[in-house]
Amino acid sequence: MSFTEMKELTKKNQEFIHIATNQLIKAGKTDAEIKELLEEILPVILENQKAGVTARSLYGAPSDWAASKTTRSEEADKPELNENPWLMWLDSSLLLLAIIGVVNGAMNSFGAGVNYGLITMLLIGFGVGAGMYMMYHFVYRDQVKTGKRPSFVKAIGFLVLATLAWSLVFLLAALIPSSINPVVSPFFAILIGAAAFGIRYLLKKKYNIRNAMQPMP
Template identity: 35%
Template structure:
């Protein structure tokens, strides 16, 4: 970091510190001592402080303390030291959505194709869902699962700032609304006329589903895409 930028960062931190309550000032004082004991450079200290001070100043107005927001001094220091290396591609929205899309498309295609193959439907085998319905359900469902990561799962990752997590009622309202919209879109697509929602051979549908899941596996390995379909990874 350039010296001028570091000076600006330090000045901003000092200004924020003057707005802290006595208890939170003591927390920052103890944290700085821990930084020194851990041989943090000046740049590392100022960056770590700048990551937390704006949140602390804002949240203390509601009566929250630094300990409530970030844990004990030793816990917060440990979270900073063991913070995972950020891979920007891993959480790029378009890649996370694509990961969800391929998972849902593969799953729905396999289910639809398998039901057509193993469930008797007279003398003709037909897939449960049309191709357009599967694509629409996968695309909109992929978006829903991405927002689950945005509003919930990203704050459960190691080292995440849980103070920025939306209120529970807000999360439930947003995700519940999106789930309802997804359900309505999916079920509406099912009733599209065959010309717009073709029913394809179940063997082809199963093959497409398997191909989508295989492609998803490759891309996750290639780009390290974070899954938005599950909670935090085990340490």
């Protein structure tokens, strides 16, 4: 973008470039990046101003144009979320196990919770975690790919099936004999929950796993 080209612009178009440039600077763009972006639109602006069409008419408000360039750049820099089924299932399961452990342990400390056995906690956490991944896979995955929301009937249908499956998990958990399912103390339950949170955090940081319970980017 040369000084001569800037002089050829009308005052309104010069103002557009000036505001857009300031917004790009505030967004942290380098001089080279700003020059490249402006050089893309300057010929178009010069050509259209001959017909009385302003830069604002072409690109909207200069601050909005600059923001759109910044947002697109940031989104392009984001690494793609990992949708490995096993990792997504593990991520959901660890989150649920963490919540069960911490909440149940804290409530039991005041005598208000349910005393789960160790295997029961694991079965509920990983069983319900599997159900959460299935909901993502069969209902919400297409929404992530195409932006199109799933049909109401399909969402309700899978929700009913998931609820039945979770009920079966709780039923099976209740049938586990106490001889192989030692009751977890409140302190140990909180410790399990904290460990699950920590492991999930490390795995998510390393593998950038998509959260099945928040499918939209």
